[in-house]
Amino acid sequence: MIxxxxxxxxxxxxxxxxxxxxxxxxxLLGTGLYLTIRLGGLQILKLGVALRLGLLTRSDKGAxxxxxxxxxxxxxxxxTVGTGNIVGVATAIGIGGPGALFWMWVTGLLGMxxxxxxxxxxxxxxxxxxxxxxxxxxxxxxxxxxxxxxxKILGLSFAIFATLACFGIGNMTQGNSIASNLESSFSVxxxxxxxxxxxxxxxxxVGGIKSIGRVTAAFVPIMIIFYVAGAxxxxxxxxxxxxxxxxxxxxxAFTGTSAVGGFAGSxxxxxxxxxxxxxxxxxxxxxxxxxxxxxxxxxxxxxxxGLVSMTQTFIDTIIVVSCTGLVIVTTGVxxxxxxxxxxxxxxxxxxGEAFTTGLPGDWGHGIVxxxxxxxxxSTILGWAYYGERNVERLFGRRAVTPFRVLFSLVVxxxxxxxxxxxxxxxxxxxxxxxxxxxIGLLLLSGLIVRETRHxxxxxxxxxxxxxxxxxxxxxxxxxxQWKSGDVVGSSHHYGVK
Numbered sequence: 001m002i003x004x005x006x007x008x009x010x011x012x013x014x015x016x017x018x019x020x021x022x023x024x025x026x027x028l029l030g031t032g033l034y035l036t037i038r039l040g041g042l043q044i045l046k047l048g049v050a051l052r053l054g055l056l057t058r059s060d061k062g063a064x065x066x067x068x069x070x071x072x073x074x075x076x077x078x079x080t081v082g083t084g085n086i087v088g089v090a091t092a093i094g095i096g097g098p099g100a101l102f103w104m105w106v107t108g109l110l111g112m113x114x115x116x117x118x119x120x121x122x123x124x125x126x127x128x129x130x131x132x133x134x135x136x137x138x139x140x141x142x143x144x145x146x147x148x149x150x151x152k153i154l155g156l157s158f159a160i161f162a163t164l165a166c167f168g169i170g171n172m173t174q175g176n177s178i179a180s181n182l183e184s185s186f187s188v189x190x191x192x193x194x195x196x197x198x199x200x201x202x203x204x205x206v207g208g209i210k211s212i213g214r215v216t217a218a219f220v221p222i223m224i225i226f227y228v229a230g231a232x233x234x235x236x237x238x239x240x241x242x243x244x245x246x247x248x249x250x251x252x253a254f255t256g257t258s259a260v261g262g263f264a265g266s267x268x269x270x271x272x273x274x275x276x277x278x279x280x281x282x283x284x285x286x287x288x289x290x291x292x293x294x295x296x297x298x299x300x301x302x303x304x305x306g307l308v309s310m311t312q313t314f315i316d317t318i319i320v321v322s323c324t325g326l327v328i329v330t331t332g333v334x335x336x337x338x339x340x341x342x343x344x345x346x347x348x349x350x351x352g353e354a355f356t357t358g359l360p361g362d363w364g365h366g367i368v369x370x371x372x373x374x375x376x377x378s379t380i381l382g383w384a385y386y387g388e389r390n391v392e393r394l395f396g397r398r399a400v401t402p403f404r405v406l407f408s409l410v411v412x413x414x415x416x417x418x419x420x421x422x423x424x425x426x427x428x429x430x431x432x433x434x435x436x437x438x439i440g441l442l443l444l445s446g447l448i449v450r451e452t453r454h455x456x457x458x459x460x461x462x463x464x465x466x467x468x469x470x471x472x473x474x475x476x477x478x479x480x481q482w483k484s485g486d487v488v489g490s491s492h493h494y495g496v497k
Contacts, residue, residue, distance in 0.1 A: 004421055011424035018431035019277045021269060028276065028286045031438045032110030035117050038449045042456075043112035046307055047314060049462045054308035062466050064485070065298030066134050069308045071213030072297035074220040076290040076312045078212075079170065079382025081224060081320055082375045083177045084282035086368060089324040090350035093334045096274035098245070099252030101325040103275025104282070108317030111285025112310045117441050117448050119309030121145060122291030123302035124451070124478075128485040130397040133209065136295025137386075138162075138288035139393040142440040144487055145447065154436040155393075158288060161432040162390040168426030169281075170383020171407060172414030174376035176422075179415035185369040194415030197377065202408035205384050209296050212381050223374035224320060230367045231323035234358030238330045245329040280434070283316040287430060288437035292389045293382070300466045301473070302482070303455040307462065324351055331357040380411060451476075 018024055036043065058070035067075070092100040118138065125144040126136030139162065143155035179193040204215050235242055253271055284290060290309055299305040328334045333354040338345055345353055356364030384407050391403045414422075441448075458464065458472040473479045481487055 008421045008424055011421065011428055015424055015427040015431065018428055019273070021273055024280075024431050024434060025273060025276045027438050028114075028280060028434065029107070029110060031286060031441055032107075032112075032114045035113035035441065035445060035448075036110055038445055039113055039116070039452060042116060042307075042452070043109065043310055043314075046456075046462075047112075047311070049460075050307035050311050051314075053304065053462045054311050059298055060300040060304065060466065063298040063300045064134070064483070066209050066296040067213035067298065068217075069297045069299055069305055071217045072293050072305065073308055073312055074216040075209075075213055075296075075382050075385060076293040076309060077220050077224075077315060077382075078216040078378035079289060079293070079386060080282065080284050080312060080316050080379070081220070082174060082282075082379035083372060084278060085316065085320045085324055085375060086351045086372050087177065087347060088278040088281050089321055090328060090334075090347035092274040092278035093325060093328055094344060094347040094350060096271040097252045098249045098325075098329045098334065099254070099268070099271035100275035100278070101249050101322070101329070102253035103272050104279035104317060104321055104325070107276050107279030108283055108285070108313050108321070111280070111283055111317070112313045114286040114438075114441060115283075115290060115313045116306045116310040117445070118286070118288050118291040118437060119294035120302045120306030120448055120452065121440075121444060122295040123297065123299060123305045124447075124482065125487050126295040126485070127487055129392060131400075134296050134485070135389055135392060137292035137389055138437045138440060139292075139390050140295075141291070141444070142436060145444045146440060151440075154440055157436045158433060159390045159393045161429050161436075162289065163387055163394065165426060165429035165433055166383045166387030166390070167407070167410055168422050169430055170387065171380060171410050172419055172422050173426055174379045174383075175411045175414030176417075176419045178373050178376045181369045181372050185365055190416045191412075194412040197380070197415060198408050198412045200377070201380055201384065201411050202405065204381055205388075205404040205408060209385055212385055213296075216378060216381060219374070220378055223371065223378065224315070226374070227367070227371040228320065228323050230355065230359070230364075230371070231327050234327050234355065235323075235330060238358060241330040242326065245326055249325075249329065279317060279321070281427075281430065282321055283313045285313050286438055286441070287434045288440075289383075289386050289433070292386045295389075300464075300469050301455055303452055304462055306452075327351070327358055328354045333357055 054069055054073045059068040092104060121141040122136045125141035126134050127140065129135045139155050139159035142158060143151045145151065146154065175194065175197055178197060179190045182188040182193050183190055204211055254268065280286065290312060294305050294309045297305045328350060331354045333345060333350055336345055337343060352365040352368040355368050356362060358364065384404070387407060388400055388403055391399050454476065459469065
């Protein structure tokens with residue numbers, strides 16, 4: 001008989017090491033800072049033109065790829081804007097204090113450079129699979145970009161960890177959040193939610209990335225606007241408390257939080273640790289996952305899609321996470337106690353309590369529940385594609401359809417069982433995904449910087465046509481191979497169709 005409580009404890013201990021102050025946190029922040037410096041603050045200087053290309057222009061005419069740049073962006077947003085934006089933010093503030101939100105912002109800003117770099121590489125080293133679809137991501141660019149055994153080991157490691165992670169953080173934990181919230185808010189039985197979610201997931205996944213792209217392009221903007229509008233209403237209604245909230249966030253980021261009321265007290269280390277860990281959990285910068293969606297985009301150059309993908313972290317962390325965090329801090333719910341237990345309000349219900357406190361009537365919890373349902377379901381769809389591409393890397397195209405069916409069925413399991421072990425397992429797998437990817441970003445940073453500078457020297461405002469890009473990219477290393485999908489290590493390169 002397996003002692004699941006012991007397994008949960010063991011995975012929690014492993015996760016504490018992986019996400020602790022001596023491994024992933026310095027590596028994530030250090031990589032983001034290093035890339036920010038080498039790329040000359042690209043995430044700040046090019047944010048405006050990147051948002052215009054991704055949200056307004058939306059596509060490169062005549063470009064190779066399976067989905068538009070906007071659809072690639074919304075697919076990546078679908079995978080990242082999930083429970084981390086609601087429960088994850090509350091967890092970070094509940095344990096690390098308001099200062100944790102500052103470190104989530106720092107993680108987001110530095111992470112934009114990492115997100116740009118991994119999306120650039122995802123497109124730069126993408127290939128074409130046996131079904132004629134574009135396929136890329138760390139599972140390919142680590143091997144194709146880093147020659148020799150090291151690249152193969154890094155690429156294979158990422159593929160294994162990402163495949164395992166997709167069933168946890170991208171599936172069961174999301175389904176469980178949906179089912180438990182619908183049960184508590186609207187008394188919907190867990191099995192009914194599980195059955196409906198399983199059917200909906202399978203219907204979308206059968207159509208592959210084009211179906212996922214169409215659904216997320218329509219669904220993601222609505223869900224983000226719906227949630228952000230509710231948060232902004234609260235912040236405007238409590239506008240007098242916003243300056244004090246910002247002051248406390250910046251102050252506590254460097255001083256820690258004193259024990260007040262039900263709050264247990266926080267050190268600077270806790271603020272940094274939970275701010276960075278939950279920030280990465282939310283925006284996934286440095287994990288390499290968004291590069292998989294970027295690789296499917298119809299784009300005329302890897303730099304263009306890299307910049308579009310970079311805006312995903314801005315939207316996720318600087319907009320959505322900020323809305324959640326500021327509502328929690330301005331309403332004071334982060335420091336309140338549960339009247340029944342006398343303990344601090346659980347992070348699982350903290351955001352709902354904050355919205356209920358800030359909005360008239362009792363419908364704050366309803367808004368958070370509906371928002372969480374939309375966020376979590378979109379995450380299931382995005383991570384299904386991530387898992388599919390890694391399964392294809394490990395077992396070939398023939399394994400994709402069975403994976404889609406299995407992934408959909410596992411959603412039902414997530415909705416109907418307790419998931420303490422799965423949550424801890426997901427944290428570990430997410431961390432192990434990030435490690436080979438971050439090593440690869442550092443090793444390939446020279447190529448990223450060199451090719452980025454060349455492109456932006458000729459097209460700083462991202463307005464060049466396909467013909468103009470052809471002209472200034474002519475004779476550049478790897479350009480002809482990239483256009484034909486014949487990158488080293490791709491199925492084209494090996495003559496596989």
